[in-house]
Amino acid sequence: MEALFAEIKRHYGLEPTSVEPLEGYEDRTFRMQAAGGRWVLKEHRPGPGRKARIELESRLMEHFRVGARFEYPAQLPVKAGGSYFEYDGKLYRVLEYLEGGFMAEATQDERFLQSLGRLLGELAGKAAGFGAVPVSPDPFAWDLQHLGMSQQYNREIADPRIRSLTAYMYRQFQAEVLPMAYSLRRGFIHNDANDWNILVRDGEVTGLIDFGDACYSWLAADLAVGITYGLMNKEDPLQAAATILGAYHAVFPIAPDEADLLYYLIGGRLCMSLCQAAHTSKSQPDSPYITISQAAVEKLIEQWVRIGPVAARRTFRKVTGLPQVPATGEETFRKRRNRLLSPSLSLSYRHPIIMERAAFQYMFGNDGTSYLDAYNNIMQVGHCHPEVVARTSEALRTLNTNTRYHYESILSYAEALLKHFPPSLSRVFFVNSGSAATDLALRLARFYTGRNQVMALENGYHGNTSAGIAISHYKHRPGHAYPNTLLCPMPKVFGSGWADDGTAGRHLSESCLGQILEHGESLAAFIAEPIMGCGGQVPLPHGYLERVYQAVRKIGGLCISDEVQVGFGRLGEHFWGYERYGVVPDLVILGKPMGNGHPLGAVVCTEEIARAFAEGPEFFSSFGGNPVSCAAGKAVLDVLEDENLPRQAAETGEYLMRCLRELGEESPLIADVRGDGLFIGVELLLADGKPATRKAAQIKDHLREERVLISTDGPFDNVLKIKPPLPFNRGNADELLEKLGAFLRINDNSS
Template identity: 30%
Template structure:
């Protein structure tokens, strides 16, 4: 330092004026400017132009002067619009001249044009200006690509690659705490940052874009000048951003914002690399460390030079702020400013959770969406469900919550992600990134239930940590799990406010399989003093420790926090519909239906439900509640099955047309469909609904027999057209019906449960068949013959009635002998629902002449089919064209093929048989407990429970069935009631129904029976 002072130029303004005129031919007035080691004068020429005359320190090597001159010359040609000083040629040629100073020292002279502007240090450092500063530095980096000069290879302490030299100056820092801060940053730098820095892209750096070397335009909108290239050198490019950010952040209320703005501008002009961004926090710190240690070491020698100490106070303040910041969060804000993810892989974590939500295990004992839920808004103390007083009165808050649950019917409280909360008042919630700002945005998901509620991991995990936060209003027991799913970045989940029992049960490194117990919701005395709840949070950055994960964040950085800590709702199983309701209200829809739709269109349940989404075995309503669907057999392989949806969308995007044109799909589907049937049934026709299929079946029948005489079962239902209503006793014998037509002959439903008690069980089939024999005999006596016999292979509307053994064999034999054909209506019971066979008629050991199918055939897509024998199809080919505009179209056929694929690939028939048997066994156990259960019956996933009048209360079976159906609905299970007395609980769940689904159905049914019969 002393050597440099000895060689500092000491020319008077008069001497400098003489040098200016002698070497540059310019006359004017000069005024001195502050400088650390050189001598600078502002020149106002007689011609009205402004320049800066630099008299270089005699100790500066010639090569360095040459480098600065060459650099400015290069910029003048490569980037003439860049706002940097432009060289003025010397009279002797070139841009440099020489002058002899005191003691015979030789000083070099350089004249550049004045750059107008206000120093950044004297402005508000607006975001626009800082972005423009970044742009200027980026354009500087772009302009100097390929430029090299031996003088740029300088070894100075201000080179960030040498920032670790600051350790030799630590003894000059008197305050022990301040020295400890510097040591922490030096340890980080030496512990890996330096090696990473030296591996980055390198080029020419300005190396001193401090807030006095950056000039702002008169309108305050941009940078008008980047001056003083005295420290320029060759080094890692990212250093220029860090240095500029270090000075721009001095005394700024949000220094990270200044760094983000500079980086964003630089990145737009000259894209940075992700590894470079990771270094900026430490490089800012090390520039400040270098500055304060150099100032400390030079304080005595430079007491009269304010340039050296001008930024020292601000640098210390910034260093203390940086020391309190988490570098990962600082970097995340910078990454986001460049349009990158806050942490690499954040979107992949969110996307993986979303894509795999169906496969996630329930976090609670049941899926979270299954529970009737209510919002618990900490941000609204006036809301009836709030627990904002938890901090002062956790026990009272829990009582308020429980009372609200009773009033609203809620079983789960949800505190949403992103909610602005006013309850965070402690010192811990003051922002470390923005002065006078609090962290108020909730970054986790709160789930409120009773203390002791068990909680399970939806995804396999490894325990990272289990610890106790003893601070009031802290987390209490805090658990961190690491998840490493195949095909996705790893992520962490945080489980706060847990019961302390987990401390003895979970150990770091312990493996938890999906669905394993994590712990229990803690009581106020152990959860930090809150009402019992879980704070669940997902972290896409696995480097963060449990206590480093922010549970609450600044509003200004919510775009960053939302990527670092994606909303845990999907992970927890909370349906998105819980947070938003779209479209008309339920009441509005009911009113509009009455106004616009046919008045006899019915609505299920005493309290109608508005469903907005289906997923697998679940239907989700407009309030985000998920109902286990045990009733809607249309979605045979589950609502919105991905393979079926994909097949539909793929073909719809290519072609859909009618069957008058050739297409592979209809032929392929007919081949696949008929392959599931007995060999006699080989010819298919495609339509759009079960009603159409049955109508076509009657046309086939007429072509074969020429007879209209119909033999049907009582309480049967076959479709909506008039001719089908005419053969559906369920319709023509009820209110609004016209009674039986003369050509329709009704046989009793062969119901073994209601068979005469004196009939031996093994004779039920034959005895019931005798009624059909009587009909045939009556027709013969009138000179008629039966045209057909039609029956559901398992009568459904009649009450899930399973035909007695041998019944169809006997009836089919008699009908055929009399000249009729036999039609099996498999619209509800086909496609493997019975489990043991593809088709329910197969359980009777018969082969129909015609089979009709619908509902499950397209998993919700409107399609149906009729399949018959070759002989009947040839009789039907009488010259009249058979055509259906949409039947068998390429899209419908693709859907049908996908449904068959799903059934076969998933072995869903076997699943139906296994789960059906499991449910039947459970229903029989229920029958032993509840006397109102008269009969249980089922095959595969086609099930019924027939109820009888309560002997104690005399409550009719119909009322009990309705109460059980509505009670199950209130508890989240959908089922129906059927039968002549509407006393049979009807269940037809999707073929993908699991053991867990079955257990939930059993539990709810038992609870509902107990409540209804209490």
């Protein structure tokens, strides 16, 4: 070190007494004590263009200092001229040491955030006026224009949930920002206004250090970097962003396209930080500089996804005085809908919602409102999950055909799907909906047995085809006859007086067993949902299916499990609903969540049933099993495993049901809480024991106004239906519980 000190004295006339290393990603930085003050010593590894880069940074710092309101470090020139000296195979330079605390350690109130906005505005003005760049910089991983260089490390993020959020934000960035890349204003930006580079004094931002990441890029990228760090650990990140942006705009007016893309640019910076930290931590696992802010970044990306782009765009336009893009009102939608669609299609809630976007367990109205979705079970792994989007997009780009050709995706998906079934269920037919799957399952059963009658449960629902409606008591209307349908009473434990220890199953199956004996010669199949959805989220009693399946098979019939609503890990411990009862059906119907919103369904059956069906007319589905559908289905299976969503469903569901039961101890309105995993029903009864249908509707609409979406179901529509996308977590459960509890405490629950 003495030799280096001697070189510093020779080139700068300074006499160093000590150096203290500072953290950083690449080049080494030291705080240097010398006679007369402190300085910053930078050590650079030589490489192509390195010397030109140092000279460029020197010019840039000097440019930023001219007429500046904020402080930027000065480059100390060497005696012989230039910005650096060479020693021992490395390049060294000395910069002015600016006094002040760091933003990371400061109290960040509104005044502070406004000063941050003014700094970022000054940076934009300086960057825009820097002029021609004498070198052509190589692509730089910390430049938002080249976010893909960081995103390649996404798979190195340890937490699968954060990995998916990052992938989602990256895909949104690609779709929204990149098409506008060449229209955004550019300049030579600082590019690293992070909370350890921003200097603070007396509660306000005073300056900025470290131009090592400066690059020629979008002016709005510099704003996005600075705002991102201003949002860390804020309860209301969007309000903090608005405060910063308002002050920025007063110094350097933002362009409309920059304001509209700012949400995605901030999301891109979050992706960059998380991916780079995950990658670099492998080589520097103990570096606090790399890991210190990652908890805050992870929290912020969760918050940012929930805020959504619609609210951000409207907020950013409002604070900068830009005209709003008008949001079409509900009445306009209603009139168009009434003119174009059938009145048989219903709308949810007293005040229907105009939805514009969605992400994971959140949905976004066209007015910017963000809703917690505790209702839409079709989006099993979350709305717009990036893995499903990526794979279906790629499949649609490369091949979409039908089963009259060989192609890999249908086979790899079938193999992956059948691994979740016992060996006896070894054949799969792909269709394009749960309703089509029901229709096919009934055809299979009738062809195999040579019989026509099907036994189903009251209040059950199995699809919208003619065959499905015939066995769906939930859709039956007085006066309509379905001669090939036998109905058994819904075996509901609650209110039966029997315990669910096998006793209820034994007693509640008697009626069904009697009908099986009476109609045995004509009975083709028995069909049931393991937990009845439209019946009011009613689990079948333990022992019920075991007795019924045994009786059906004894007379030569087949047993069908309708897993459309409860399958694919929703129940937590059990991937399929039939597993919770210790039985194995002959046919399984799949749909709804199978493709995460992509129209996909299937029937899984035994080899014997499939071979028998092949002796009849050829089965062909134009869209069943196409490559895009198979890509969606395989992605769902992989995400369920990678993110361990069934386990999360089990843990979150157990917690939510326990808390709902505790809430029921306070509120007599809650009569029963039932279900499994994240398929939950809360039955409401009045003090006289009658169904609390009106109260259930009030709660549903109240929660909608509180930005939480649930629904109601059951024969009397008095059961709160909770079946969210599986990313729904404990924090989401707490929000639902808090808002439901607030309603119950305020309202009279007894009438």
